[in-house]
Amino acid sequence: IEFSSRRPYTTIEINRAFYFNTPCSDRQKGNTQDMLRRVVRQSKFRHVFGQAVRNDQCYDDIRVSRVTWDSSFCAVNPKFVAIIIEASGGGAFFVLPLQKTGRIDKAYPTVCGHTAPVLDIDWCPHNDLIIASGSEDCTVMVWQIPENGLETSLSEPVVVLEGHSKRVGIVSWHPTARNVLLSAGCDNQIIIWNVGTGEAMINLEDMHPDVIFSVSWSRNGSLLCTACKDKKVRVIDPRKKKIVAEKDKAHEGARPMRAIFLADGNIFTTGFSRMSERQLALWKSDNMDEPICVQEMDSSNGVLLPFYDPDTNIVYLCGKGDSSIRYFEITDEAPFVHYLNTFSTKEPQRGMGYMPKRGLDVNKCEIARFYKLHERKCEPIIMTVPRKSDLFQDDLYPDTAGPDPALEADEWFNGKNGGPILISLKDGYVSTKNRDLKVVKTNVLETKPATKAENISTKMEDKLEEVLREFKSLRDRVILQDRRIARLEEQVAKVAM
Ligand SMILES: *[C@@H]1O[C@H](CO)[C@@H](O)[C@H](O)[C@H]1NC(C)=O
Numbered sequence: 402i403e404f405s406s407r408r409p410y411t412t413i414e415i416n417r418a419f420y421f422n423t424p425c426s427d428r429q430k431g432n433t434q435d436m437l438r439r440v441v442r443q444s445k446f447r448h449v450f451g452q453a454v455r456n457d458q459c460y461d462d463i464r465v466s467r468v469t470w471d472s473s474f475c476a477v478n479p480k481f482v483a484i485i486i487e488a489s490g491g492g493a494f495f496v497l498p499l500q501k502t503g504r505i506d507k508a509y510p511t512v513c514g515h516t517a518p519v520l521d522i523d524w525c526p527h528n529d530l531i532i533a534s535g536s537e538d539c540t541v542m543v544w545q546i547p548e549n550g551l552e553t554s555l556s557e558p559v560v561v562l563e564g565h566s567k568r569v570g571i572v573s574w575h576p577t578a579r580n581v582l583l584s585a586g587c588d589n590q591i592i593i594w595n596v597g598t599g600e601a602m603i604n605l606e607d608m609h610p611d612v613i614f615s616v617s618w619s620r621n622g623s624l625l626c627t628a629c630k631d632k633k634v635r636v637i638d639p640r641k642k643k644i645v646a647e648k649d650k651a652h653e654g655a656r657p658m659r660a661i662f663l664a665d666g667n668i669f670t671t672g673f674s675r676m677s678e679r680q681l682a683l684w685k686s687d688n689m690d691e692p693i694c695v696q697e698m699d700s701s702n703g704v705l706l707p708f709y710d711p712d713t714n715i716v717y718l719c720g721k722g723d724s725s726i727r728y729f730e731i732t733d734e735a736p737f738v739h740y741l742n743t744f745s746t747k748e749p750q751r752g753m754g755y756m757p758k759r760g761l762d763v764n765k766c767e768i769a770r771f772y773k774l775h776e777r778k779c780e781p782i783i784m785t786v787p788r789k790s791d792l793f794q795d796d797l798y799p800d801t802a803g804p805d806p807a808l809e810a811d812e813w814f815n816g817k818n819g820g821p822i823l824i825s826l827k828d829g830y831v832s833t834k835n836r837d838l839k840v841v842k843t844n845v846l847e848t849k850p851a852t853k854a855e856n857i858s859t860k861m862e863d864k865l866e867e868v869l870r871e872f873k874s875l876r877d878r879v880i881l882q883d884r885r886i887a888r889l890e891e892q893v894a895k896v897a898m
């Protein structure tokens with residue numbers, strides 16, 4: 402059910418005390434007028450509009466997963482769109498090259514190594530061919546996709562990460578450190594992996610007494626914020642295994658919350674009020690006692706998935722089961738979260754993918770692209786700032802996070818931080834160099850200390866080369882011996898005659 406288009410914006414609250422002391426009807430009347438005044442404010446994003454692509458540019462005949470879990474079911478990068486699908490007797494997702502639009506054949510290859518449904522997928526921000534998946538089979542898998550997409554189904558991951566005792570609902574790559582991956586499971590644990598060695602480096606247990614709804618890295622990946630079924634939002638220093646701030650009942654309703662870090666270190670949350678109205682809120686991450694602001698939206702019941710652009714400070718809210726995307730600009734002036742507009746279509750969304758900034762068409766003033774999952778198709782939606790010029794609009798495109806990592810995994814685990822390495826979008830999308838993901842198999846790690854893993858890997862390669870050389874020389878010798886025997890047999894035969 403979708404109420405959002407009728408009441409896109411009802412109340413605005415900056416002060417929580419005021420909020421609870423004012424009768425509901427007054428709150429709505431006074432603030433709607435207030436809001437109308439405030440909405441008319443200078444912003445280059447005021448006229449951003451959304452547009453679905455033509456039918457022939459959609460991905461059709463896709464049986465989108467029906468599993469009951471509120472993840473986005475879709476992950477996009479400048480090369481591929483990945484979609485979690487229905488699969489009998491296991492878990493699978495599609496990885497489609499972006500240009501592979503139209504009808505997707507029933508026999509199209511899938512990524513199909515999990516033995517139970519896939520719940521979440523995430524593209525590596527530092528390699529457009531690497532994707533991670535979390536599944537009901539309690540494992541995390543990391544996959545390497547061939548440059549031009551799959552020609553046959555892929556059932557062998559590069560690495561399997563085993564450590565959760567229940568289903569894994571969230572996977573999320575570190576934004577700036579290479580090969581660092583986080584997973585959260587229904588065992589209420591967060592594990593941070595060094596994917597290069599296949600090792601669980603940090604295990605955050607006993608922090609969450611209930612299911613973790615969302616986990617978000619801060620801009621430089623030094624902190625995490627989580628939303629949990631116990632209604633708390635927590636800010637966590639993962640390397641110190643410490644909760645640095647938390648808020649009980651960030652939203653009072655029982656339905657799922659979401660919490661994400663913004664670029665300035667503040668935290669944006671969505672959730673439900675005691676009266677089951679959908680809300681958004683903004684918090685300081687070092688002291689969460691009082692919100693910077695709380696706003697009520699509507700009384701739909703879909704979880705609001707936030708997608709955030711740190712360059713423009715725009716948050717896009719996509720309710721699961723809604724048929725709209727609502728977007729807001731966040732500034733440091735009251736009311737802090739400024740409603741911009743709503744993009745609506747008729748069809749409800751089952752999930753949503755969000756393209757990284759480096760995958761956008763800057764010549765068309767495209768500032769966001771979504772991949773909306775319907776029941777049986779995926780429909781790209783393009784958000785554009787209406788401008789006529791053909792020149793690069795540098796005010797719309799501040800330098801953005803590029804594909805190169807700022808740190809190696811070891812550096813991050815040893816306490817170093819680094820913000821994203823920025824690139825200009827002036828020359829359009831900058832492609833990642835093709836780096837193969839090197840994984841040291843876990844059986845090696847079981848017998849050797851982990852810190853030496855890199856050297857073990859080179860040692861193993863050396864060893865392998867040595868064995869291969871020996872094998873080749875043995876084979877050559879066998880061939881030579883064969884010939885010699887053949888010659889001798891010939892001679893024996895001649896002598897015998
Ligand atoms: C990383 O971010 C934290 C806060 O989120 C900040 O205190 C710290 O200075 C940052 N470090 C670097 C190296 O960017």
Ligand SMILES: *[C@@H]1O[C@H](CO)[C@@H](O)[C@H](O)[C@H]1NC(C)=O
Pocket residue numbers: 852853854855856
């Ligand atoms: C790996 O070996 C090189 C020399 O071969 C050494 O300089 C380096 O510190 C070693 N790295 C680790 C992680 O042990």
